[in-house]
Amino acid sequence: xxxxxxxxxxxxxxxxxxxxxxxxxxxxxxxxxxxxxxxxxxxxxxxxxxxxxxxxxxxxxxxxxxxxxxxxxxxxxxxxxxxxxxxxxxxxxxxxxxxxxxxxxxxxxxxxxxxxxxxxxxxxxxxxxxxxxxxxxxxxxxxxxxxxxxxxxxxxxxxxxxxxxxxxxxxxxxxxxxxxxxxxxxxxxxxxxxxxxxxxxxxxxxxxxxxxxxxxxxxxxxxxxxxxxxxxxxxxxxxxxxxxxxxxxxxxxxxxxxxxxxxxxxxxxxxxxxxxxxxxxxxxxxxxxxxxxxxxxxxxxxxxxxx
Amino acid sequence: xxxxxxxxxxxxxxxxxxxxxxxxxxxxxxxxxxxxxxxxxxxxxxxxxxxxxxxxxxxxxxxxxxxxxxxxxxxxxxxxxxxxxxxxxxxxxxxxxxxxxxxxxxxxxxxxxxxxxxxxxxxxxxxxxxxxxxxxxxxxxxxxxxxxxxxxxxxxxxxxxxxxxxxxxxxxxxxxxxxxxxxxxxxxxxxxxxxxxxxxxxxxxxxxxxxxxxxxxxxxxxxxxxxxxxxxxxxxxxxxxxxxxxxxxxxxxxxxxxxxxxx
Numbered sequence: 001x002x003x004x005x006x007x008x009x010x011x012x013x014x015x016x017x018x019x020x021x022x023x024x025x026x027x028x029x030x031x032x033x034x035x036x037x038x039x040x041x042x043x044x045x046x047x048x049x050x051x052x053x054x055x056x057x058x059x060x061x062x063x064x065x066x067x068x069x070x071x072x073x074x075x076x077x078x079x080x081x082x083x084x085x086x087x088x089x090x091x092x093x094x095x096x097x098x099x100x101x102x103x104x105x106x107x108x109x110x111x112x113x114x115x116x117x118x119x120x121x122x123x124x125x126x127x128x129x130x131x132x133x134x135x136x137x138x139x140x141x142x143x144x145x146x147x148x149x150x151x152x153x154x155x156x157x158x159x160x161x162x163x164x165x166x167x168x169x170x171x172x173x174x175x176x177x178x179x180x181x182x183x184x185x186x187x188x189x190x191x192x193x194x195x196x197x198x199x200x201x202x203x204x205x206x207x208x209x210x211x212x213x214x215x216x217x218x219x220x221x222x223x224x225x226x227x228x229x230x231x232x233x234x235x236x237x238x239x240x241x242x243x244x245x246x247x248x249x250x251x252x253x254x255x256x257x258x259x260x261x262x263x264x265x266x267x268x269x270x271x272x273x274x275x276x277x278x279x280x281x282x283x284x285x286x287x288x289x290x291x292x293x294x295x296x297x298x299x300x301x302x303x304x305x306x307x
Numbered sequence: 308x309x310x311x312x313x314x315x316x317x318x319x320x321x322x323x324x325x326x327x328x329x330x331x332x333x334x335x336x337x338x339x340x341x342x343x344x345x346x347x348x349x350x351x352x353x354x355x356x357x358x359x360x361x362x363x364x365x366x367x368x369x370x371x372x373x374x375x376x377x378x379x380x381x382x383x384x385x386x387x388x389x390x391x392x393x394x395x396x397x398x399x400x401x402x403x404x405x406x407x408x409x410x411x412x413x414x415x416x417x418x419x420x421x422x423x424x425x426x427x428x429x430x431x432x433x434x435x436x437x438x439x440x441x442x443x444x445x446x447x448x449x450x451x452x453x454x455x456x457x458x459x460x461x462x463x464x465x466x467x468x469x470x471x472x473x474x475x476x477x478x479x480x481x482x483x484x485x486x487x488x489x490x491x492x493x494x495x496x497x498x499x500x501x502x503x504x505x506x507x508x509x510x511x512x513x514x515x516x517x518x519x520x521x522x523x524x525x526x527x528x529x530x531x532x533x534x535x536x537x538x539x540x541x542x543x544x545x546x547x548x549x550x551x552x553x554x555x556x557x558x559x560x561x562x563x564x565x566x567x568x569x570x
Contacts, residue, residue: 006537011499066560108405228553235549254563298396299465
């Protein structure tokens, strides 16, 4: 059944979108990520203009992260103070991102930049995760106890000034890296249409040493607001948010997410991470191929005078 | 200069008529009329392209020529003109990047043609160029005319090619059929991504390869009620629209958890 998207201005199949939302929702529930990094490339593969895919992806991420953050809020695994500081940085980064987005769109380099960012980030994160999880799998198979880093261990980040206490995370750390991390994620969120959970989660765990149990809830909490802000700014400056498209993806997504979460409980942590890593790498490779393989068409059209 | 010559020709022609009363008995010239059953089309949620039928009539056709099938009609549905940037990808360090570009002013967003016979059988190519008729003959005005003619030529060709590939420029040979000596029916294609705005339907009458007359009508293509409202709100009240999109997402997230919750 076809449906006409009023902002994207094309007809698409409603079931394809629902299925896409459900599949990504399933995976996001299973791995505890927002799924924006899958939705946006999938929409681009489905011929949705990248500018609209990004803005609508950000809108879609709100639904899945709101749903997830609610569960964590009820379980008490959410650090509002840490989330708030991350958010403050996020707003700044997101604003910068929107300007870069509009500039690139005018120069005709937006598609390239989005693809490059995806390839580099997904490739790096996916590669690191695969490496780490394969090592963990091997270690557990050989019977050796996994080597955990001591929680008291400090690195250069903990020597920075302007320290602040985050009680729920049992953390006493400078606000500079927290704000910086928030800003970086906000920037990516507005350019790539992702929540940034796939970067935020490892960064909080490995760089800031936030206890794993509060990481996902806190990350989701801040993602709600960063992507809400991104959605709002895209809607006002670029008019590229398609609510019909976003709603179809969300509807499929929230349903899929709950089943995915259930399925995720049956898998072990390292297996889950290895699977996610392979998924992330697959998307990166697919996007990289588009950059290097001779395109079937060298020419493209776009409306002139877009801001 | 050309105008003065045309004026002179007109004067001498009228003198000729005045001198020879016999010509007063030549049959009145043929002309063409088209009519649209509606002056507005609404695109609804399920729109996936359509055929638009335009009826028209020939006035004062010469029965002999009509019987020999030497009247040809070309009907064009032309979308609203908009500026377009054509970009070409080139390989830089192995990566395909948009490098060169050319901006064209006033390119019809869509251009559907229906004809009685293949274009090359109806009239000489020069005629089409002169009338700027047919996707291949449309004049695309480059914004920067100082670019080399070869470059402009290349990008113009690419522009036509891309438009044809997306179905926005189409040609329906045999899409115009004579139902009687006077009446014809033209079927032009509306692509699924047909742009909204004021479209212009034009009909060109040819007699034995010579252009005779043109007639035109306007057609408004718009999104139907709901889609149009969404589009309008997104552009006019974009802040409210953004707030709505966010609220909808939160509501969906909350409801989804309530309905499908598994923990």
